[in-house]
Amino acid sequence: NAGVTQTPKFQVLKTGQSMTLQCAQDMNHNSMYWYRQDPGMGLRLIYYSASEGTTDKGEVPNGYNVSRLNKREFSLRLESAAPSQTSVYFCAGRSGTGGYNEQFFGPGTRLTVL
Amino acid sequence: SQQGEEDPQALSIQEGENATMNCSYKTSINNLQWYRQNSGRGLVHLILIRSNEREKHSGRLRVTLDTSKKSSSLLITASRAADTASYFCATSLDNYGQNFVFGPGTRLSVLP
Numbered sequence: 653n654a655g656v657t658q659t660p661k662f663q664v665l666k667t668g669q670s671m672t673l674q675c676a677q678d679m680n681h682n683s684m685y686w687y688r689q690d691p692g693m694g695l696r697l698i699y700y701s702a703s704e705g706t707t708d709k710g711e712v713p714n715g716y717n718v719s720r721l722n723k724r725e726f727s728l729r730l731e732s733a734a735p736s737q738t739s740v741y742f743c744a745g746r747s748g749t750g751g752y753n754e755q756f757f758g759p760g761t762r763l764t765v766l
Numbered sequence: 767s768q769q770g771e772e773d774p775q776a777l778s779i780q781e782g783e784n785a786t787m788n789c790s791y792k793t794s795i796n797n798l799q800w801y802r803q804n805s806g807r808g809l810v811h812l813i814l815i816r817s818n819e820r821e822k823h824s825g826r827l828r829v830t831l832d833t834s835k836k837s838s839s840l841l842i843t844a845s846r847a848a849d850t851a852s853y854f855c856a857t858s859l860d861n862y863g864q865n866f867v868f869g870p871g872t873r874l875s876v877l878p
Contacts, residue, residue, distance in 0.1 A: 656808075683864060692775075694854055694870040695809070702864050710865060742808055752797060752816070752863065755856075757808030 653678050656758035658743050664764045665733045673728040673741055673761050681745030684726035685710075685755065686718060688739040695742065701726055733765045772855055772869040780877050785842040787872040789855030790835075796863065798831060798838050799856045803871070809854065812840075845876045 656677045665671055675684065683702050687695040687710075697710030701720040715737060717729045730737060740762050744755040772789050779785055789798070797816045801809040815822045815831045815838065822829045828841040842849055852871040859865040 685866070687868075692870060695868040697866055700864055700866075702862065708864070711867065744809075752814065754799065754811035754814065755801075755809070755866070757810070759808050760806075 655679060656743055656745050656756050658741075658758040658761050660761060661759070662762050664766065665730075666766050667734060669733050670729065670731050671733065672730075673743075673763075675726045675728070675743030675758060676724050677743075677745040677756070678724065679745055679747070679756060680723070681747050681756070682723075683746045684720065685744040685746070686716075686726070686728045687742045687744065688712065688737075689742060689760075690739050698728065698741075733763075735765045737763065738765045739763060772853070772872045774872060775870070776873045776875070778875040778877065779845055781845060781847055783845055785845050785849070785874055785876070787840045787853050787874070789838045789840070789869055791838075791855070791857050791867075792836065793857075793859060795833075795857045796861070797858070798829075800827075800829060800838075800840050801854045801856060801868075803852045803854065805851070812853075842874075845874075847876050847878045850874060850876045 659674045685700045686698040689695050696712045699718040701707045704723045719727045740760045742760050743758040746755045799814045800812045803809045813824045815829050826843045831838045852873045854868045854871045856868045
């Protein structure tokens with residue numbers, strides 16, 4: 653099993669460019685999450701998907717869109733990148749309901765917006 | 767402001783010593799989770815403690831939860847250089863366990 657995978661690992665964008673971060677999992681997770689991690693800030697939830705076909709905003713959704721393409725894949729799109737979106741982005745998956753299950757994280761995508 | 771906040775922000779100890787990290791949160795929870803992050807990597811789950819539990823053990827880890835004080839502590843006993851990492855607590859803001867909030871973390875350095 654590959655677990656939770658993310659592509660790309662690194663990306664440099666210019667202000668105003670768009671891109672999609674891809675996340676896939678082969679652990680049969682119902683829920684999937686996108687976080688960003690800035691230095692000294694811990695992780696902040698951008699969007700989550702409790703099940704296939706549903707998405708909800710987290711703490712910092714502005715400037716992002718998501719798509720839960722199917723149970724395995726959850727993508728994050730930046731339509732018009734800004735320097736403030738320079739960060740490390742993590743995708744995570746989780747099985748079960750009620751919060752009594754751990755999240756499994758991908759290795760992260762390091763994004764720089766110039 | 768963040769739901770979970772760890773202290774200290776950074777901790778440096780010698781191998782073999784114990785390390786204690788604390789987490790405070792603001793709203794009621796149904797469980798609290800601790801994660802570890804090695805430099806440049808994703809987070810790895812360590813332990814989950816439910817709101818009706820006061821203490822939980824897993825190997826060299828001991829977690830306590832005080833819901834009256836809205837705080838938790840993570841104790842790592844007999845630390846090793848390999849324990850060097852950042853440690854985060856996480857709680858859920860909703861009753862469905864979906865909208866997670868992580869604290870800023872404690873950066874632990876274990877010196878050989």
